[in-house]
Amino acid sequence: MNDFAGRVVLVTGASSGIGRAAALLLGGRGAHVIVAARRPVEGQETVDQIVASGGTGEYLTVDLADAESIDTLFASIVSHHGRLDGAFNNAGVEVDAAPLPDTPVAAFDEVFGTNVRGTWLCLRHEMRIMREQGHGTIVSTSSIAGIVGFANRSIYTASKHAIVGMTKSAALELAHLGIRINCLLPGGAYTEMSTRWVSMVPGGYDALAEGIPMKRWGMPEEMAEAAVWLLSDAASYVTGANLVVDGGLSVP
Numbered sequence: 186m187n188d189f190a191g192r193v194v195l196v197t198g199a200s201s202g203i204g205r206a207a208a209l210l211l212g213g214r215g216a217h218v219i220v221a222a223r224r225p226v227e228g229q230e231t232v233d234q235i236v237a238s239g240g241t242g243e244y245l246t247v248d249l250a251d252a253e254s255i256d257t258l259f260a261s262i263v264s265h266h267g268r269l270d271g272a273f274n275n276a277g278v279e280v281d282a283a284p285l286p287d288t289p290v291a292a293f294d295e296v297f298g299t300n301v302r303g304t305w306l307c308l309r310h311e312m313r314i315m316r317e318q319g320h321g322t323i324v325s326t327s328s329i330a331g332i333v334g335f336a337n338r339s340i341y342t343a344s345k346h347a348i349v350g351m352t353k354s355a356a357l358e359l360a361h362l363g364i365r366i367n368c369l370l371p372g373g374a375y376t377e378m379s380t381r382w383v384s385m386v387p388g389g390y391d392a393l394a395e396g397i398p399m400k401r402w403g404m405p406e407e408m409a410e411a412a413v414w415l416l417s418d419a420a421s422y423v424t425g426a427n428l429v430v431d432g433g434l435s436v437p
Contacts (some may be wrong), residue, residue, distance in 0.1 A: 194273070197272075198277065199231050199275070202377055203326065203409055203412070205234075206406045206408070209231070209235060217240075220244045229244045232244045249277075249299045250302075255303065270320070272307070272321070273416065282338050285339040288339065320364065323364075323367070324412050328341075329372030369408065372430070372432070373402050401432065407430065
């Protein structure tokens with residue numbers, strides 16, 4: 186399947202987890218993948234895997250907490266490719282879980298600086314490029330924390346709610362041009378980020394899997410399949426949507 190043949194697609198946070206899985210999937214379907222991340226070694230590993238599988242890609246460094254870094258990323262994309270056909274805004278951060286009254290203000294600034302401001306800045310660039318060229322599609326990663334609450338994770342939860350909100354607003358702004366903007370809401374997935382807090386839970390992944398209706402954790406590749414579907418022409422009438430991929434975890 187080469188449904189992304191000839192397209193330039195950006196994936197942020199592509200050095201591991203869902204981002205890497207999506208980059209590999211896109212590369213396998215014909216896209217030229219721009220792998221963007223803070224970690225050059227891991228980012229280049231993603232590119233190498235894409236190339237080894239017969240695809241094409243390149244690594245560009247970006248730190249979503251740094252506006253100038255984001256500006257440089259998109260300037261490079263426009264300079265070298267002249268267009269951007271798709272974007273998966275997947276990069277994000279989390280801090281250690283703690284009750285809201287005991288959470289330092291610095292933690293708020295760190296999470297919102299990357300998850301909210303960084304995603305907003307990426308959307309700003311992407312929407313400008315796509316508005317000018319008259320086509321494109323964008324997916325941003327939120328979380329099931331974007332539609333439900335989690336005790337001791339107030340900042341992360343609030344940041345993911347914000348991504349859901351900005352996605353809906355952005356989708357309405359460019360829908361008349363056929364430019365689609367959607368949100369991926371993963372939950373119960375094996376990632377570096379989940380490992381950080383799961384390690385603090387007695388019984389770890391196995392114990393927490395009992396609370397998931399499907400009784401297992403999702404793999405990054407399963408989350409990536411959903412993101413790539415949203416980016417593809419198969420989702421041509423889908424915009425402003427929240428696609429939940431969580432094994433039933435968020436079902437009331």
